[in-house]
Amino acid sequence: MATNQQRREAAKRKLERQLARRAERAKRRRIVGVGVTVGAVVVVAGLVVILATRGDDSAAEDTGADPGSTQGSAPESTPIEIPTERVAAPQRPEPLPDPTTCEYPESGEAAKEVDPPSGGEVPASGTVPVTLKSSVGDIPLELDRALAPCTVHSFVNLAEQGFYTDTTCHRISTEGLQMLQCGDPKGDGTGGPGYSFADETFEGLTYGRGILAMANSGPDTNGSQFFMVYGEAPLPPDYTVFGTISDSGLDVIDEVARAGHDNSSQAGGGTPHTDVTFTEVTVGGN
Structure with missing residues (x-):
């Protein structure tokens, strides 16, 4: 039969285990909290980048500037269409005097x-x-x-x-x-x-x-x-x-x-x- 001293020691060990588990849970909660915070910052930063990029594109489209011009950033201009077939060289209907x-x-x-x-x-x-x-x-x-x-x-x-x-x-x-x-x-x-x-x-x-x-x-x-x-x-x-x-x-x-x-x-x-x-x-x- 356990003595009072033994019961007190057992209760103490149980309390220590409970406190240790609580401390571990609290530590895990803190780590998870930091991870969520970092994730939130990354998401927010990503949204800022996306919004900023969309804003730049809109401004570029509005300027209509050609690439390399001094009007600021702009999208590349639409590629021009160039015919691939050359035309026949013209000929005079009547030759000129020679000389x-x-x-x-x-x-x-x-x-x-x-x-x-x-x-x-x-x-x-x-x-x-x-x-x-x-x-x-x-x-x-x-x-x-x-x-x-x-x-x-x-x-x-x-x-x-x-x-x-x-x-x-x-x-x-x-x-x-x-x-x-x-x-x-x-x-x-x-x-x-x-x-x-x-x-x-x-x-x-x-x-x-x-x-x-x-x-x-x-x-x-x-x-x-x-x-x-x-x-x-x-x-x-x-x-x-x-x-x-x-x-x-x-x-x-x-x-x-x-x-x-x-x-x-x-x-x-x-x-x-x-x-x-x-x-x-x-x-x-x-």
Whole structure:
């Protein structure tokens, strides 16, 4: 039979076990509580990130800014659609006299010192290969004297004097009219060679992927600026076509077009995001 002392010791041990179990349960509750707190913080932080990200996307969509512009963060622009089929090179309904007489009267101040081409009779048959070596790759061209003998004569003259070397293509358009415009040493669309010459257009002239044509500011105001069509070009027949662009050259221009522009031109398009600078222009076969 247990004595009072033994009963007290047993009761003490029982109480100690109960206190130990309570302490263990309390410890587990504290650990679980911290875990729940951490989990809550993670969830809240995740919600904050999600909400913040959604907010950024909404703001970006509202700006409509092109990638790389100074208007702030924005989504990438919708990829432009570029036709893959080049158009056939135009042909004159009636051949020009061969040779043809050309004139290059003075017109404004030259953006870069250059001698005007010799006037008089120039050949109106045959082609001239030209390569625009640029910061983004070579753009081979084929100039057609039968289409525009005076234009080809002027372009070759400028190229051989280095007029186009170190000039940039100042404008690209990606919607409606899809073309890259170049040939101005000033880089803003206002420069020329200090002379002009007449249009060499004809009825039924159309434009499209692969066509090389002269830019102008009205009838018979051709100078040094030209444009290379890489896609659609719903233009009236007011721009002299003087050659074509090679497939490899079109690939180079396509990449420039896909990089977009800064929307800075009131005429449509803007300065290309990808710089296109001519490092050298080579002429052969003339």
